[in-house]
Amino acid sequence: MKTGNRRADGASGEAAALVEYEKRGWTAVDRNWHYGRFGEIDIILARDGPRGRTLCFCEVKTRTGIKYGRPGEAVGCRKRNRIRFLAEGYLAEHPEYRDAFVRFDVCEVYREEKPVIARARSPDGEAGANGANGANVTNVTSGANGVLYRAEIIENAF
Numbered sequence: 001m002k003t004g005n006r007r008a009d010g011a012s013g014e015a016a017a018l019v020e021y022e023k024r025g026w027t028a029v030d031r032n033w034h035y036g037r038f039g040e041i042d043i044i045l046a047r048d049g050p051r052g053r054t055l056c057f058c059e060v061k062t063r064t065g066i067k068y069g070r071p072g073e074a075v076g077c078r079k080r081n082r083i084r085f086l087a088e089g090y091l092a093e094h095p096e097y098r099d100a101f102v103r104f105d106v107c108e109v110y111r112e113e114k115p116v117i118a119r120a121r122s123p124d125g126e127a128g129a130n131g132a133n134g135a136n137v138t139n140v141t142s143g144a145n146g147v148l149y150r151a152e153i154i155e156n157a158f
Helices: 006-023 077-093
Strands: 027-034 040-049 052-063 101-112 140-142 148-154
Touching: 006 027, 006 040, 006 052, 006 101, 006 148, 027 077, 040 077, 052 077, 077 101
Parallel strands: 052 101
Antiparallel strands: 027 040, 040 052, 101 148, 140 148
């Protein structure tokens, strides 16, 4: 039996991905950017670094499990080529990013059916509710109706 709404899961998955990127210092430049009838890019992000500005084109894949493979495996050769083509269109329309480094990521987002409490052992053997040494657990975002989404970024995926 299927649970949830695919469109809502996709939007919540993109929101979870964006939260994870923001934790890493990225800023969203565009979301669901369309290039005519050719398709869309889920999230476009920018970050300034020591070598200059980097622009990241991110494809977000949301799944409830890995029964049919990891979400990133759904980004095949045709999809990667389409995203590259769309990125060229974006750069042509936005000359302010002409000198930016470009990278292509895939963000795998997992919809957690049951809330998960992460427990990790610190070096002294104590179990902590917030991860090792009291560090906050990252990449778990609450979506609609209290459903949890866990985002894993695959940098430079293609």
